[in-house]
Amino acid sequence: xxxxxxxxxxxxxxxxxxxxxxxxxxxxxxxxxxxxxxxxxxxxxxxxxxxxxxxxxxxxxxxxxxxxxxxxxxxxxxxxxxxxxxxxxxxxxxxxxxxxxxxxxxxxxxxx
Amino acid sequence: xxxxxxxxxxxxxxxxxxxxxxxxxxxxxxxxxxxxxxxxxxxxxxxxxxxxxxxxxxxxxxxxxxxxxxxxxxxxxxxxxxxxxxxxxxxxxxxxxxxxxxxxxxxxxxxxxxxxx
Numbered sequence: 001x002x003x004x005x006x007x008x009x010x011x012x013x014x015x016x017x018x019x020x021x022x023x024x025x026x027x028x029x030x031x032x033x034x035x036x037x038x039x040x041x042x043x044x045x046x047x048x049x050x051x052x053x054x055x056x057x058x059x060x061x062x063x064x065x066x067x068x069x070x071x072x073x074x075x076x077x078x079x080x081x082x083x084x085x086x087x088x089x090x091x092x093x094x095x096x097x098x099x100x101x102x103x104x105x106x107x108x109x110x111x112x
Numbered sequence: 113x114x115x116x117x118x119x120x121x122x123x124x125x126x127x128x129x130x131x132x133x134x135x136x137x138x139x140x141x142x143x144x145x146x147x148x149x150x151x152x153x154x155x156x157x158x159x160x161x162x163x164x165x166x167x168x169x170x171x172x173x174x175x176x177x178x179x180x181x182x183x184x185x186x187x188x189x190x191x192x193x194x195x196x197x198x199x200x201x202x203x204x205x206x207x208x209x210x211x212x213x214x215x216x217x218x219x220x221x222x223x224x225x226x227x228x229x
Binding site (some may be wrong): 043098099103 | 116153154155156157160167168170201203205217218219220221222223
């Protein structure tokens with residue numbers, strides 16, 4: 001069964017600090033992996049999309065990495081801001097169909 | 113910046129009633145999706161739609177659900193006879209291309225909160 005596991009479940013950091021969120025998946029065959037930011041009560045917003053041939057992709061202060069061999073991805077947030085407080089969701093899509101598997105998300109709280 | 117819109121923002125209905133959730137995708141997008149998120153749980157894929165047909169659907173998308181593109185701008189999700197467990201946030205999304213043709217960014221709407229009493 002395709003699964004996406006994210007850790008930690010929640011994280012509290014101080015403004016200006018860096019943090020790294022983890023995603024492990026068992027989706028096979030693999031097509032691409034996406035990181036989304038979801039503010040409370042809002043729809044997810046795309047941060048990065050990576051295929052199996054991409055090891056890293058950046059979007060401003062967000063940098064995602066992918067190791068397709070170990071089926072792991074991380075999202076690194078640099079110099080966190082209060083507006084980074086949100087849920088960060090890892091989504092993995094299989095090759096050959098479009099039925100994505102969502103992780104439960106990591107809830108990030110940035111304190112001043 | 114173009115965005116996906118959804119109406120209503122909140123819908124309250126009684127069990128057994130039919131509801132229609134509406135979405136206006138981004139105008140030049142061709143692929144449309146519905147997802148749901150039960151409170152406190154992860155987002156779940158319901159259905160993808162292209163060229164007036166369902167492309168793929170999940171196990172959740174049973175005979176109680178249907179989708180339609182009634183005109184050139186709206187994309188709707190109908191639940192024929194709502195159950196208590198249908199209470200969730202329903203998100204519409206659209207993209208220019210289906211991911212089978214290469215990963216394509218999806219844009220999500222703000223969601224409709226459906227409460228079934």
